Amino acid sequence: MSKITFIGAGSTVFAKNVLGDCMFVPALNGFEFALHDIDETRLKDSEQMLLNLASKYNQTIKVKAYLNRKEALRGAKYVINAVQIGGYEPSTVIDFEIPKKYGLRQTIADTIGIGGLFRSLRTIPVMLDFAKDMEEVCPDAWFLNYTNPMATLTGAMLRHTNVKTVGLCHSVQVCTDHLFKSLDMDPTGVEEKIAGINHMAWLLEVKKDGKDLYPEIKKRAKEKQKTKHDDMVRFELMDKFGYYVTESSEHNAEYHPYFIKDRYPELIERFNIPLDEYPRRCVDQIERWESMREEMVNNTQLTHERSHEYGSYIIEAMETNIPFKFGGNVLNTGRLISNLPENACVEVPCVADRSGIIPCYVGDLPEQLAALNRTNINTQLLTIEAATTLKKEHIYQAALLDPHTNSELSMDDIIAMCDELIEAHGEWLPKYRNSEISAPVNV
Numbered sequence: 249m250s251k252i253t254f255i256g257a258g259s260t261v262f263a264k265n266v267l268g269d270c271m272f273v274p275a276l277n278g279f280e281f282a283l284h285d286i287d288e289t290r291l292k293d294s295e296q297m298l299l300n301l302a303s304k305y306n307q308t309i310k311v312k313a314y315l316n317r318k319e320a321l322r323g324a325k326y327v328i329n330a331v332q333i334g335g336y337e338p339s340t341v342i343d344f345e346i347p348k349k350y351g352l353r354q355t356i357a358d359t360i361g362i363g364g365l366f367r368s369l370r371t372i373p374v375m376l377d378f379a380k381d382m383e384e385v386c387p388d389a390w391f392l393n394y395t396n397p398m399a400t401l402t403g404a405m406l407r408h409t410n411v412k413t414v415g416l417c418h419s420v421q422v423c424t425d426h427l428f429k430s431l432d433m434d435p436t437g438v439e440e441k442i443a444g445i446n447h448m449a450w451l452l453e454v455k456k457d458g459k460d461l462y463p464e465i466k467k468r469a470k471e472k473q474k475t476k477h478d479d480m481v482r483f484e485l486m487d488k489f490g491y492y493v494t495e496s497s498e499h500n501a502e503y504h505p506y507f508i509k510d511r512y513p514e515l516i517e518r519f520n521i522p523l524d525e526y527p528r529r530c531v532d533q534i535e536r537w538e539s540m541r542e543e544m545v546n547n548t549q550l551t552h553e554r555s556h557e558y559g560s561y562i563i564e565a566m567e568t569n570i571p572f573k574f575g576g577n578v579l580n581t582g583r584l585i586s587n588l589p590e591n592a593c594v595e596v597p598c599v600a601d602r603s604g605i606i607p608c609y610v611g612d613l614p615e616q617l618a619a620l621n622r623t624n625i626n627t628q629l630l631t632i633e634a635a636t637t638l639k640k641e642h643i644y645q646a647a648l649l650d651p652h653t654n655s656e657l658s659m660d661d662i663i664a665m666c667d668e669l670i671e672a673h674g675e676w677l678p679k680y681r682n683s684e685i686s687a688p689v690n691v
Contacts, residue, residue, distance in 0.1 A: 251280040252276070253328070253389075254330070255331055256285060256395070257283035257285045257290075257295075257330075258290030265557050267301075267328075268305075269552075281298060281310065283298070284320035284321075291313050294313070297550065303548070304548075323386055327382065327386070327391045329392065330394045333367075334676045336534065339676055340357070340530060346668050350657055350661050351656065352657060353524075355499065355508070359399075359503065360502075361652050362669070369643065371395065373635060376405075376636075390413075390605075394416055397628075399445055400593070402446075403591075412605075415446065415577025417575070417577065420595065421574070424454060430479055431472065432468070433464070438456050444585070447495035449495075451494070452491065454492075480518075490617075497521075498522050502652050509656065566600055578605070579593060588613070627647075630646035631646045638678060640685075643680065
């Protein structure tokens, strides 16, 4: 029996989206959906929810929960990853509260920035352990990574394991539709070209019937900026750098040094930036879960429609050999984006079929866009270096290179903040070797 393994299956809503989608793929009839999570209660919840869906939509599917990760992986053909290491408490709280003591504010903190850096350091070692298991019990499986920070985690897997890996995000497939709806434009029949890095890929071309739609987009965006709305950061970036970016304004506010600034507190109001947004979302989701749980887990009439998530379409393409095009995160091997580093993880158009996943060549990005991407890539590459060498100096260097962090804090404060974060995370991090970089000295 062929098998799809879902690691982090305690994320019941996301498991419903991706594995529920797979139930609508005839080529997957007879597959086992193997679920793994370290939280036995949440694992059983997801198992019951998927059993209910399978009973309704595809009774050929076998759903089975495993507490033993290696057994869940054994013989898998596809592995879907959706883990969050450290959870909201203690780790997300630490990621926000300690930087806040130093005057460093964040919105989401799951990609780069000091929060994204430490989320990577918690997660990369765990994913390398996944890879060791996969290399032993399912060496030919494809690893579909949905976990953030996307670029560092996918990059670490591709550079430091033998596991066939692609990173999948939501932002590419919704970018143009959201932009057009925001500007009261019709997205029907629009052709787009998107490439860059995860959460900072660029809408390079947007056309309809051969006509460039950017002039109209920019005209409407400039008018919309006169009133408060929830996408003001991206519109400002488009105004200054010429192109629209894929991921939301609350994310991009902390990827750049221009928006969250202690010296310019008025920018928060001006660009409608939701500081501490991710902790609020976490608290809300935790509070809502008990009511959602009854609706999802024990509801034998639970329904599902195939979502826009890429996972099921990629697996279907590999099983049927009918190609599927999508935006994927892959290594920049052969300079797919020719003015970004070859060891970076880039987000480019890809095609899936029975032969695997083939990324498409993009060429040069406009130089200003490549320059913005490089500022984030610098931190991503040093973060991977830290996680794989266990040298504390690379943690410091990754933080010192982060655009938002280094625009707000001194070198000494950045190093002191990293040391405090390392201590606070405790056993959630491996032991790092002491650095040759001097920690700040109180005089």
